[in-house]
Amino acid sequence: MHDDMLLLGTLGPAQHPMGPDAGEMELHAPTADLDGDGILDTRTYSTGGTLYVASDLDEDGFADHITAIEGDGGYESWHANRGADGEVLWARTDHGSL
Template sequence: MPVSGEFPGLGMPSFDATSSLDSLGPVEMESPTQDLDGDGILDTFTTTNSDSMSVWTDSDLDGYADQLSVVENDGDYAAWEYHRNPDGTGEWRQTDQGTVGE
């Protein structure tokens, strides 16, 4: 299972706005660096590369990312949420996709 590790962003899977997350399972977040919702608890970290920025968030604070947003330099974006199914399996479901400004 991918983890955020000691150095945030290193070893994390890299995605673009058209990626399928079908084969990605839960992503452990060991070292969040930002507090996205302002409650004083670090719940998010951001990774960047030459083409895009990815924002991973653990909104329920269980130690695993449950939201991923990717914004590419050309304005394409996508968002996913991780859903845990009653049978114990889980899956990433795309919740949004488009181009900034359109």
């Protein structure tokens, strides 16, 4: 994904961004308020036939939850967890086909 979209640590633009070791993902210019608290926390991105919905629910500037929806209807949802050492690991919370 490109710098003007979701920044993905050290991943290149041709790589699928999700996986346990994807690292921190900076969320730029959110455009939607998913939790209704009046603060913009979510943005959608589209690249390579995949739609990403990324949310920063703790307002730290980094995505906490991402859902990727492939062109064929397959989807995966991921949640970020920060370990005691500060490292961010992603856990897949849901997957399937629409």
